[in-house]
Amino acid sequence: MEFLNYFDNVFTVYHIALLVGGTFAGIILGALPGLSPTMSVALLIPFTFHMKPESGLILLGAMYTATVAGGAISAILVNVPGAPANIATAMDGHKMAQSGKAKDALHYCFMSSFVGGIFGVLILIFFTPPLAALSLKFMSTELFWVAILGITIIATLDAKSVIKGLMSGLFGLMLATIGEHPTSAMERFVFTDHLEGGVHIVVGLIGLFAMPQVWNLLENFYGRKNEVFSATGDSTLMQSFRLVSGKIKALSIGSIIGSVIGIIPGAGGQIAGIVAYDQSKKVSSNRSNYGKGEPEAIIAAESANNSMVGPSLIPLLTLSIPGSPTAAVLLGGLLIHGIFPGHDIFTKNTEVVWTFIDSLIIAQILMLIIGLFLSRHSKWIMKVPDNYMAVGILLLAVFGTYSIQNDYSDVLIMFVLGTLMYFGSKAGFSPVPVVLGLILGTMTEEKFLLGNMIGNAKGSSFQHFTSGTINLILIVLCLASIAYGIYSSRKSK
Amino acid sequence: MASTRVENLNRIMNKPFKISTVLITLFSAFLVYASFILGNNEDYLFPRLISGTIAVLSLMLWFEKGEADKSTNFKDLMPGIAIATAFILSLKILGFYLASMIVFFSLVMYYSKPTEPKDFWRVILIKLGVTIVFSLTLYALFTLLLKVRTPEGLF
Numbered sequence: 325m326e327f328l329n330y331f332d333n334v335f336t337v338y339h340i341a342l343l344v345g346g347t348f349a350g351i352i353l354g355a356l357p358g359l360s361p362t363m364s365v366a367l368l369i370p371f372t373f374h375m376k377p378e379s380g381l382i383l384l385g386a387m388y389t390a391t392v393a394g395g396a397i398s399a400i401l402v403n404v405p406g407a408p409a410n411i412a413t414a415m416d417g418h419k420m421a422q423s424g425k426a427k428d429a430l431h432y433c434f435m436s437s438f439v440g441g442i443f444g445v446l447i448l449i450f451f452t453p454p455l456a457a458l459s460l461k462f463m464s465t466e467l468f469w470v471a472i473l474g475i476t477i478i479a480t481l482d483a484k485s486v487i488k489g490l491m492s493g494l495f496g497l498m499l500a501t502i503g504e505h506p507t508s509a510m511e512r513f514v515f516t517d518h519l520e521g522g523v524h525i526v527v528g529l530i531g532l533f534a535m536p537q538v539w540n541l542l543e544n545f546y547g548r549k550n551e552v553f554s555a556t557g558d559s560t561l562m563q564s565f566r567l568v569s570g571k572i573k574a575l576s577i578g579s580i581i582g583s584v585i586g587i588i589p590g591a592g593g594q595i596a597g598i599v600a601y602d603q604s605k606k607v608s609s610n611r612s613n614y615g616k617g618e619p620e621a622i623i624a625a626e627s628a629n630n631s632m633v634g635p636s637l638i639p640l641l642t643l644s645i646p647g648s649p650t651a652a653v654l655l656g657g658l659l660i661h662g663i664f665p666g667h668d669i670f671t672k673n674t675e676v677v678w679t680f681i682d683s684l685i686i687a688q689i690l691m692l693i694i695g696l697f698l699s700r701h702s703k704w705i706m707k708v709p710d711n712y713m714a715v716g717i718l719l720l721a722v723f724g725t726y727s728i729q730n731d732y733s734d735v736l737i738m739f740v741l742g743t744l745m746y747f748g749s750k751a752g753f754s755p756v757p758v759v760l761g762l763i764l765g766t767m768t769e770e771k772f773l774l775g776n777m778i779g780n781a782k783g784s785s786f787q788h789f790t791s792g793t794i795n796l797i798l799i800v801l802c803l804a805s806i807a808y809g810i811y812s813s814r815k816s817k
Numbered sequence: 818m819a820s821t822r823v824e825n826l827n828r829i830m831n832k833p834f835k836i837s838t839v840l841i842t843l844f845s846a847f848l849v850y851a852s853f854i855l856g857n858n859e860d861y862l863f864p865r866l867i868s869g870t871i872a873v874l875s876l877m878l879w880f881e882k883g884e885a886d887k888s889t890n891f892k893d894l895m896p897g898i899a900i901a902t903a904f905i906l907s908l909k910i911l912g913f914y915l916a917s918m919i920v921f922f923s924l925v926m927y928y929s930k931p932t933e934p935k936d937f938w939r940v941i942l943i944k945l946g947v948t949i950v951f952s953l954t955l956y957a958l959f960t961l962l963l964k965v966r967t968p969e970g971l972f
Contacts, residue, residue, distance in 0.1 A: 374963065487874050487881055491841070494871045498848060498864060505860045512860060513851060542897035543890050545928045711928035712947065715921050718901055723913065723955065727965045732909060735968070739905050743898065750887040751837035769863045776862070 327449050330678040334686055339382050343683060346386030347690040351698050353387075354394025355705045356713060357404040361391030362650045362756075363537055366529040367717070369657050370724035377661035377673075381680040384657045386687040388650050389441060389633055393691050396433040396626055397702045400426055409632070412597035412625035419617035430699035431564035432619050433626045434692050436575060439568075440627030441688035443579040444586060444634030449681060451587070451635070453670055455642045460667040462643070464778065465789050468771040469798035471764040474645035476802045477588075478652070479757040480809025488752045489809065496761020497768060499523045499741075506770050518733035525656045527725055527734045528741060528762045532755040533653070534721040535742020541714035561696065567619060574620040577604045578627030585628075586635030586647045600628030634684060641665050641677065644764060649756040656763050837886050838878050845875035900924055912970030914952055921948045 333339070346368075353364040365387050372380030395406025400417035413433065420429040462470060475497070479489030502513045503522020514520055559567070568575070578600040585596040604624035605614045614621050636647025637654070644665045646652035658665065663673050670677060698705070725738040745755050779788030789795065848868035852861050904920035911919070925944050932940050959965040 371963075371965075374965075484884065485881060487877050491871055491874045491878075494867050494874070497867050498871070501864045501867070508860050510858075510860045512856060512864065538901070539894060539897065542924075542928060543894040546893060546930075547890075709925075711925045714897070714928070715924040716951070718904075718924075719917050719921065719951075719955065722905070722908070723959065723965075723967065726913070726968055727959075730966050732968055735905060735908065739901070747889070750889055751841075752884065752886070772863055772866075 327678050327682055330675065330682050333378060333675065333679040334382070334683045339379060339683065340686075342379060342383045343386045343686055343690055344694070346383045347390040347687060347694050348698075350387040350390025351394035351397070351691070351695055352705055354391035354406045355397035355698075355702060356708060357398045357402055357406060357706070359406070359537060359713065359717070360533070361388060361395065361407050361409075362653050363533040363717075364391050365650055365653045365657070366526075366533040367720050367724055369526050369529065369653070369660065370727050372657065373660070373728065377663060378676045378679045380661055381657065381663075381676065382683040384654055385680055385684050386690070388654060389630070389684060389687040390691050390694075391650075392629055392633060393434060393437040393441075393626070393695055394698075396437070396622075397430065397699060398706060400429045400433065401702060401706055409597050409629035410625075412601035413622055413629075415601070415615055415625075416618050416621040419615070420619075420622070423617055425558070425617070427699070428559040428564060428619070429617075429622055430702065431559060431561065431696065432568055432622045434695035434699065435565060435568040436571075436578065436623040436627040437630040437695070438688055438692040439575050440579045440582055440629070440631035441633060441691065442685065443627075444583050444631035445681065445684045445688065446634070447583045447587075447631075448634035448637055448684070452638050452641055452681075455638060456667050456670055458667075459642045461794060462667075464771045464774040465792070466794045466798065468768060468775055468789070469795055469802065470643050470645060471768040471771070473798050473802050473805070474639075474643075474764060475757060475760055476805045476809075477645070478649075478760050480805050484813060485752050486806060486809040486813055489754065489757055490806070492748075492753050492755075493757035493761045496528075496758040496763075497765045499528060499758070499762045500765020501769065506766055507773060518736050521729070521731065521733065523737055523741070523762065524728055524734060525763055526660060526728050527738045529653055529656050529759055530721050530725050531738035531740075531742035532745045532759055533742075534717050535739065536746040536749055536755065538714045538718045538721070539743065539746045541710045541717075545710050545714075568623060571620055571623050573607060574604045574624040575627050577607070578624040579631040582628035582631030583635045586632035587638050588647065596628040596632040597625040600624045630688075637681075641669055642667070644767065646760065649759075652756060652760050652763065656759075659763065838875075841878060842875045845872045848872070896927055897924065900927065908968040908970065910970050913967035914956055915971050916968075917955070918948055918952045921951060 334343075350361075350364065353359050354361060365384055368384060368387055372383055375383070392407060392409050395410040396413045396417065397406065399405040399410040399414035400421050403414055403418040405411045405414050417429045417433065420426060475493035476490065479493040480486050500523070502519055503511065505512060511520070581600040581603060582596040585599060601614075601621055601624055604620060605611050608614070608618075608620050610618055610620055632648060636651040639645040639647050640651045640655055640658075642665060644655065646655050655665070661676075663669065663676060721738065721742075722735055725734050726732070728734060745753070745758070749755065775789055776785045779785030782788055790799065845868070849872045852864040852868040856864065900920060900923050904916050907916050922944060925948070926941075929940070929944075960967065
């Protein structure tokens, strides 16, 4: 129950203000169609630079929690999920909006998100320390394979083509090799002065996630026509509360499935929401109403995608493998604040990590309160024009990038990288594996070099990397994730 | 004439799949060249491993029955890229805030839905007002309050 000791750190005026601000902004950004939670968190990271680590992480955590929940607003009112995690919500939520019950659907969303979110954070609290202790058994070769496993899982889950997904992850690793060599400090791939400092993680994050959104908003500016429904409905808050609290089966299915999927590296909220929707449909007595505006469907999907948030941080904090794309961005935030995931995270950074985890519980409560309040005004949030959003993101991206190191080269790298990613995404490449490769690149190379050195001293580097139980398990998991990716992409065709 | 050129560009660039595969293969070949030829010492061991794997995957891409590339609406996208590029390149001359105001107003003016002629000046004034308020908010919040530095120039 160590986590109870750090609530005092959360309950300061400054941290509560950060939580309220982060939640408020997160719900609005999550609600805006076209702005993903991943991009929102990526854009926010530079602004946490000047904060203490715990303050910066509190803000990022609040934003992460709120954007996932806020995505339900556009899913319901416009039938455009604010985030991939809200795809399942749109199926029945928008049907309710069409029948004049958007307000009721939004109540169900935020209430079930709250239940799922709290459940997920509790899983995070109780499962992270034992798993962190387990990671003590991981030496250089094991950590190398862990990084490769993280990239293969995200690459195969996030991309339609396994080959393109793997290539994306490897491009990310290559990006991380630009600049100084991690041990000899010799410069590599510095073809222009602008690349002397390499590609900073946050520069990559902003470029890869923010710039493609700008181009997407501008390219489709004249073609996008969304009908926005008003948040009307008959239910009072109390009636909605009674309905949600009576749907124990849907809440349990959503929360448990979301948590399990959250722990699986790379899976993310989209899968959590869809699997929970599907499973709750199978056991529901109202299954014939699924797809026509069934509250149970919304409750299962939303509790799942929010319960995923906490557990998605478990592999992140213990093994550096994010459980979702947004968690991958959060990993960048942790590293920038000098917090290195691993077995000693709870001994070296006890106060910061527990304060951060405790703040996630408060963020869930604030998400419920602010979400219910904002849902009444959500129609106006939806009306922010795409051209204003695009230029706003562009300016914040440039501003945030420059503020990291006060270096104009970073702005150029961010702009070029983001624009190339946009065209890459047209060809089926995803930014998530690239980002993970970039974030894990330096660590992966260091572990590879160390393992190689030890292996050479022992006589065979190859044998050193492929012997030992944990190494073999990790190699099998890498191959299994690739095989699963090939199987699922063939199945979807 | 200009629109025909844009349509031609659209047609060439949107020839799906093969163009992206060719470009990716060329890029992979460049990575291999940079890792194995330009980088001729032990410091390039890891990049060689990665670029070699990328090259193998890029060859596999030729045999993959993948989906066609998504088409790009260059006609609507290119002006935005051009304005944003001009903004990035002018940052060090004009300064962040002046360049921001110009790019903000230019983009929201270029990308705007048709309005009634009688509303023309009202719409321009609203856009100008939003531009000024947005820039002042950024200035007050980040430069005055958080003391974050921005690219310096005229303003």
